[in-house]
Each structure stands twice: as structure tokens, then as C-alpha cells.
Amino acid sequence: MQSPDRVHLPTSVGYLLKEAASALRSAMEAVLRPLGMNVTHYSCLELLAQRPGLSNSELARGAFVTRQSMNVLLVALERDGLVSRAEHASSGRALPTELTPKGRRQLATASAAVWAVEVRMTASFSDAERAGLGDLLSRAVSSLRAEDPAA
């Protein structure tokens, strides 16, 4: 098939993974832009809806960015009245964050749009294929993190 220590791009799982993630990101940004949001913006709100009280660092990990990046986003979201952060930590240094009603409303619109993108992406899949893709991706993540402390 191919030489054993070399990457063949068109059939490389890594390349296809990158391509799929890129296409998904583009599609998401296309539907989020008219709503005045970007992917990280939406991800932050979605995380907060499903797990209220998350701290800046936890949100950063969930959205796959650094806590510094998430922090500048949170400052903007708080300024726009979409989230509210605790003044001071009840324990440790983590400042729990929560959605405001305004944030919840904005998220509702965005979440529906993003869901439609996900549906379109997996439109040709059977239920078994959809579940299989999720399983394979999960295992790939586990394998990557197994021997590598980074990330």
C-alpha cells in the first residue's frame, strides 16, 4: 500500500481528520457569523449551559484553548451581559461562571444552528455508523494521550 515510515496524505487518517475538522469549523462559523458569534464563543456558552459554574480554566480545557484565551473571551462575554462571574472564589482561586438569561437566549438560537450542521454532517450515516465514528474518535484520543503527557 505505502512505504511503512511515510505519510500518504489522501489516505492518511490524520489528514482526513484535519480536513473534517476544518470543514466542520468552516460550516459552524458560517452559521454562527450571522448570529454575531464564533466557534469558541458558542462553545463557551454551550459548556456553561450543560455544566453551570465552570471556571475559566475548565472552560478553556473544554473548548481546547488556553486559559489565557478563554479569559479574554469571558471578559467580553461578561461585558456583553451573556455570562456572570463570581466576584471572589468560595474555595481556591477558581471563579465559577454562569449564563445570564440573555446568554441563555443567545445560546438557544446558536445551538439549533450548530445542531443542524451536525445533522448535515452525518446525514448519510446509519445509526451504527454515527455511533461507530464517535467510538473510533474517542479511542483515537485515548491512544494519543496515553503515552504523551502533552494535552
Add this chain to the structure above:
Amino acid sequence: MQSPDRVHLPTSVGYLLKEAASALRSAMEAVLRPLGMNVTHYSCLELLAQRPGLSNSELARGAFVTRQSMNVLLVALERDGLVSRAEHASSGRALPTELTPKGRRQLATASAAVWAVEVRMTASFSDAERAGLGDLLSRAVSSLRAEDPAA
């Protein structure tokens, strides 16, 4: 399972896709950093090795960045003597680019390292699963691009 117009993060194919791509990128950067390269840098060299004479715009599409970004990278790669660009276009405006021997040497090391990462990522997969993942990802990309002109 879940409400029909809402995303449930831990089981969302989109979220898992983003997570896997993030983990792969981290792993690749971890092995490329000691070599003085990053992912886009490597991608550019790999593309040129497999398809010599690619133009700036074609490289950008292959590496999933804008042509502006690829251009600044190409300028740096040419300055470092890793690639050579044609002085003027033989047809149109596209300037074909090729690897120099130095670029080929650097790529050889990087390609082996990246290949090892891909092997690790799919270590627990059977051959059928590896091929299946590639097939599912390809179909997901097709579906995303089908109705959406962006990307």
C-alpha cells in the same frame, strides 16, 4: 437519548471530532517542535514532496489555511532555503514551488516523526476500523461541503 434540536457535548460527533483534531495537533506539535517545525510548516513540505510544483494557493487549500497565511510561511521557507519558487509564472499568476535538497532532508525526519504519531493514534484499531474511520470522515466532509459553498 437527547432532545432533537440540541447538542449533547460528550456524545456529539462534532465535539469528538474537534477533540480528536486538537489532540492530534498537540501530539504533532510535540514531536515537530524539537525539529524546529510546526504543523503548517510540515504540511507544506509534505504537500510539496507528494505534488511538486504546487502554487501558493494550492498549498493553502491543502494545508487548510488562507493563501495569505501560506504566503508568509513560504517566504520564511524560501529564506531558510527549504523551498524554491519560480521567479515568474509560465502561465497565469501561479508561481510553482518545489522542495530543495535541504527541504527534502528536513522533511524526511519530520515525516517519520509524524508517521509515528499517526501509528500511535490508530494503534488499537483493526485494519477494517482504520479504513472505516477514513471512509466515515471522507463522507462527513462531502456532506458538509454539499450544501455549503463555504470552504
Add this chain to the structure above:
DNA sequence: TGACTCATGTCAACATTCTGACATAGAGTC
């Protein structure tokens, strides 16, 4: 108690990438 480790929030400087814009070159159409 004190030292150590770890996670967090935050500041600063830097790197990377993108958006917007413009001029140029070829293909197709009238």
C-alpha cells in the same frame, strides 16, 4: 509549622492567522 506540589487567575510580549482590499492574468461570452 514549614516546604513542596499543583491548579488557578492574570499580566505582558509575541506569533500566527484571518479579513478586507487591490491589481493582474487567463478563460469564456457577446
Add this chain to the structure above:
DNA sequence: GACTCTATGTCAGAATGTTGACATGAGTCA
């Protein structure tokens, strides 16, 4: 030829994200 359309290379500005660093708070252990 003149027009339109598309693709390309390039410039400038801005947004976004990262690395590096530091201080703080909590837990662990001698």
C-alpha cells in the same frame, strides 16, 4: 475587441491565540 468571471499574488490592518512569567490559594507530607 470589450466585458465578465474566476483565480492568483500581495499589501495592510486587525483579531485571535499562544508562550512565558508571576502571585495566590489549597492540599500533601515530613
